[in-house]
Each structure stands twice: as C-alpha cells, then as structure tokens.
Amino acid sequence: MLLGDVFVISLRLDVHADLGTRHCFILDVELWSMDRHHPPNYDSFEFESKRTIEISLVSTNLIAASRHLFFHHSVFTVLTLSVYASLVSVLPRRKKQELDTVLDSKSRQIHLLTGYVLIQAIDSIEQFIVRNWKMGSVHFDHCNINSEIESMKSRIEYSDNPWNEIEDVAVSLSSRLSLIHNQLVQLCVGYPVISSNLLQQYRKFRAKTLAELFFYNENLSCDISVSNPIDKILSVVLKSKYIEKIPRFPIFCSEMDSCVNNWSIILEDRFIISPGAVVEITPCDMKVKCTDAGPMGDDLEPLSRGSLSGIRSCFPWLKRKTVTESPSSRCLHSVGDHRTTWAFSEDQQRSVYFSDENLNAIIDFLMTREQLKTDLQSQNLFGGFLYSEQASVLSPFVTTQTVQPTHLIVFVHGLDGTCDDLSSYQNIFRIVSDNAPQFHYLLSSANHAKTWSDIDALADNLLSEVQSHVTKFAEPPARISFVAHSLGGIIVRAAVCRKEAQEWLTSRLHCLLTINSPHLGLAYVGKSINFGIQFMQWWKQSRSIQQLSLKDEVTFYDSFLFRLSRKKTFGLFRCVLLVGTYTDSFVPFHSALLAPCKPAMKDPSALGTTYREMLTNVNNEILLTGRTTVVVRYSTLHSISSAVGNRFTGRAAHIAAVEDDTFIEKLLANSALKYFIE
Secondary structure, X not given: OOOOXXXXXXXXXXXXXXXXXXXEEEEEEEEEEOOOOOOOOHHHOEEEEEEEEEEEEEOOOOEEEEEEEEEOOOOOEEEEEEEEEOOOOOOOOOOOOOOOOOOOHHHHHHHHHHHHHHHHHHHHHHHHHHHOHHHOOOOOOOOOHHHHHHHHHHHHHOOOOHHHHHHHHHHHHHHHHHHHHHHHHHHHHHOOHHHHHHHHHHHHHHHHHHOOXXXXXXXXXXXXXXXXXXXXXXXXXXXXXXXXXXOXXXXXXXXXXXXXXXXXXXXXXXXXXXXXXXXXXXXXXXXXXXXXXXXXXXXXXXXXXXXXXXXHHHOHHHHOOOOOOOHHHOOOOOHHHHHHHHOXXXXXXXXXXOOHHHXXXXXXXXXXXXXXXXXXXXXXXXOOEEHHHOOOOOOOOOOXXXXXXXXXXXXXXXXXXXXXXXXXXXXXXXXXXOOOOOEEEEEOOOOOOOOOOOHHHHHHXXXXXXXXXXXXXXXXXXXEEEEEEOXXXXXXXXXXXXXXXXXXXXXXXXXXXEEOOOOOOOOOOOHHHHHHHHHHHHHHOOHHHHHHOOOOOOOHHHOHHHHHHOOOOHHHXXXXXXXXXXXXXXXXXXXXXXXXXXXXXXXXXXXXXXXXXXXHXXXXXXXXXXXXXXXXXXXXXXXXXXXXXXXXXXXXXXXHHHHOHHHHHHHHHHHHHHHHHO
C-alpha cells in the first residue's frame, strides 16, 4: 500500500451476530524503511515500528474519524489515517423453503430490529453528507426515520406473506444503504478537506483527554517549603473508576492514548514568586503538610441555583478562566454543571462518533470525575482543579507576532545516558509548539560516556558545547533554556554558575526543566537501592555518584552538593520547573522536587541537618533572587509497562518521564510549554 492511497476492508459478521452490540476491528499499521541510496527492493526494507489501532464499529452509526499515528524512528514519523466505517447491508437467509404464514413474536422483533438498524445506518450517513454537502455534488432524498419505521411495520404486519415482505424490506433497505455508502465514498475520497475537518475534531478530542488526570493548584510563595500528601492523593485517585472511564476515540491506539493500561497522573503545584514580597525560610519552617487543614473554598457560602450572577462567579468555565487566575474563587461544582466541561461545538455534537451511547458514557465519566474531586476535598487533600475543567484547553501558546526572540533549548541527558535520551522531548516540543521558528534545539553529547566523572568537569564540557553552538548563530539567541534528566539537572546547575558563563550566558537564561534530578542528593533511599548505588560507585569508580551521595568529602558541609546549594543556580532562571516521579527508587521524589522529606525532618544526625540546610539554601535563593518569577513542581505517577527487572529495581519509574510520549505531550501541551514562551 502506498502513502496517500485509499483501500476498502469488507467484514462479514457471523450470521448470529447481534447488530445491536458494538464490534471492534483491530488493524496493525507497520513502519518499514530502507536506505534511500539503494535501488528500490522489497527485500531491502527493514521493520522499524508498529502501531495497533482499534476501530469501534456500531451498526446504527457511521464512524467517520481521522487521527495522527506517530512512530518511533530516528526522528518522529507521523501518518494520518482517516476511517469511514458503516454497515453496508443485511441479507436474511432462509433455513427452509416453506415458511409459516404467521410470524412469532421473537422473529417479528428480530426482523424489526434489523430494519431499524438499516434505517438508522442510512440516516447516519445522510446526516454526515448533509453536513459536508458544500464540499461535493452529492444529492439524495433525505430519510425520515419515524415514517420509514412505521411504513416498515405496516408492510410486515398487514402482509399476507410476511416472510417474503421481510426479505423485500431487507433487500430494499440494503440497496439504499449500499448506494448511499458509495456516494459517501465518492464524497470523502474526492474532497480531502473533509478529512481535515475530522482531524481538527480529533485534535480537540485529544486535547480534552490529555487534560484529564492533570491536577493543578496555585500556592503562595511562602508555602514553597510545605509538602503535600501526594501518597494519599494518588491513593484516592487510583481507587476511583476515573481512569478506566476516560472516553476513547473511535480510532483507538493503546500506545498513544490514555487508557486503563496506559496513563500518567500529574499533580502541579505552582508557586508565584512576588517581586515585592521578601520571605526567608529557616530550617525550622520546613514541614510536611498536614491533611487536617481545610481545602480552598470551605468558607464560601452555599451556591443558590436561582442566582445566575452567583453561578457565573463560582463556576470558572462560564467566565473562560485561564490557568493564571487565582484558585481562591473556585468552589465545589455540581455534577450537572460539570457536564459542560466536555461540551463540544454544534458540529461536534452531531458528529457521527458521538452516538447516544458515547454521550451517556461521557456523562457517566463526568459524574465519576466529580465524585473523585468531592472525595479529595472531603478528606482535605486537594483544593485545586483539573486542566480538563477549563472552558478551552490546549490554547496555542505561541504568539502570532512576526518577530520572536530566538530561543535555544538544550537537552542534557543523565548518568550513563546518550544524546538521544531526550529526543522525544525535542520532537514533542516541535509538535506542540507547531514547529515555531524561534525555537532551536541542541541535544547535548559533550558528556557521552563520561558521566561517571567529576560533575565539575562535566559542567565545563556542557558549557563549552553550548558556547560553541551559540557561535554558529548569525546573532546569539536571546534566550537559552535547559531540559535535563537525572544527573543532567545537576550538571546544568554546576555549569550556569561558572564565572565564565556570566559574560555570555547568565543574561540569556530563561527556563530550567529538570526531570527526576537529585538536587538534594541520593540520601534517604531504600536499603537495597543504597546498596546498589554504592556497588555502582565501586564498580565504576565513579566520582559523580560519590558527589550525589554526599560522600565525596570528609564532612557534609564540604560536599559538592552542599556547596552547590549555596551558589546562585536556580535563581538565574526566570522559570524553574521540577518533575519528580513518586515511585522513582533511583532518585528520591523529594530530592527531585526540592520538597521536605519526612525522614530528613526527623533525622537529628549530621546528614539530616545538612539535608535541611541544603533545602533551605535552595528555597531562599529562589525566593530572594529577584529574577525567578515562578516555580512549578510536577508530582507524577506512571503506569509501568516495561520489563519486570526495570520495575523491580525502580529504574522503570526513573526513566518513564523521558520514555512515555503521552506523558511528555500532556506535560508540555497543558502546562510546561507556556513557561518557555513567556
């Protein structure tokens, strides 16, 4: 099959198949490639990647949908697939030639249902053609469902030979259905703009689903030293049926879409740093947030349904709130009102894949989601909201101004990594930003196979690489941001505070996104993980692991990480974004998020004191620098589908945030990308 080609797949259902149930058609789409410098030869093609899609088939409805399929390759490869699926005909078969002259009630019900299904299928295609008739010259006589059904009933009921009448009705309706299906094919194949419209509907649908399981909360800067009860929040979410009821697109791909086996939860805590406010934190101020504090909005008066102004003031989507607004005016919402958050335009509501069954499922999903929020608030665990509750999601972050400042984004891999580790972030940056011309990308390779060395040396390598790359620009980029995984986050911090960086780099620093980076070291991990870390340090004779373990010097106060915490690193960036995976066993969750750790808060030893002072140094640097305007913590949890060994050791959770493309798209599209734009 060639790209851009059209093909037809005919399915014959079992003679006893129930036309009233939903059927699923599974299709494997494979990507094969060959060296373009070689002569074309089928034997030269090599398999690269595969996507398995599931197409929902409903006898009464035309399924007309389009979507993107992304494949992993040296670069992202995308295929656009449009599907038009419909029942074509139903032909009754006689078991015997001589039939009874009277229909029994069961046979009558079965054949009336068959006729009803055929009429509904005809009407579904007609409605689609009516919505798109301006794009082609297809004409037909519109079907009136009620009159058609009544006519069919009368013909069968008052016929002297009902069995022959049943056959005539089925053949007549099937012929009409086949004819109008051919007209549909003529319309859709000849006018690709229809597929473009369907693709736009898919993007809106995907935007909604990507915004699910993404919780958001806005906090005061003075609360930066307070940690939320993430474990309890995640426990409540996982016990609910929220995840399994997330709506599915008619062309479903389990590798790309959120489902019960492929999901990620993100809890975003955003701290706005006010330039006028001066807040200094001491080690005594740090604490783990208790769960007996009331959630936001508990002091609000009950909402009266009779007051329209009151409703507008309390329900944010009626005023099209943006994510920059304060959450203080938000309150509990009723289930009925919450249904508007999955509302669609008139064309979408009439879209062929939003059948009554699908709409009922969406309503059930919204009620489940609202119940989850109620449970979280009743237990004083969460007072924010979900990105999917906004009136509009995934608004384009990239402005339409003709001149944009050149922005270089540098991707830095972690321990024993390669420059390709963060290629998914680069690819999805391009997709979500619509390939914005101001963005330029650099996958750092300066420390390939060197990450076991001293972090200071690694920082020098990175700094030299970025400086060398900047000299290739006709004009130096106005902004430079970093996206770093694991050890890469520490390397970036060590690089930007160099004296030689002040002349050309410091003034251009904009955004820092670190993913599971051990900013506070590898202390307070499990015993087995600690043993593994020490074994790797001995085996590789690794200086960097010594430094991350706070064992590179005689005293903790002379260690590399403690000295780094006293330097200005985070405070050089306008936006600081921290991603931490709750089940990460390699890098402690609290170390990645610069959050208090319960064992460290209670530890009277020199290690506990050092840990608390490091956290205090970093938080005070961010609050008092005068340059940083926002700090965002992303607490994440992933469904792990990798090898058993990786899940057992905790490595799967550590690398999930760089391997899960759906998570990366969710993170960038809903939240993180806007900080690179601001």
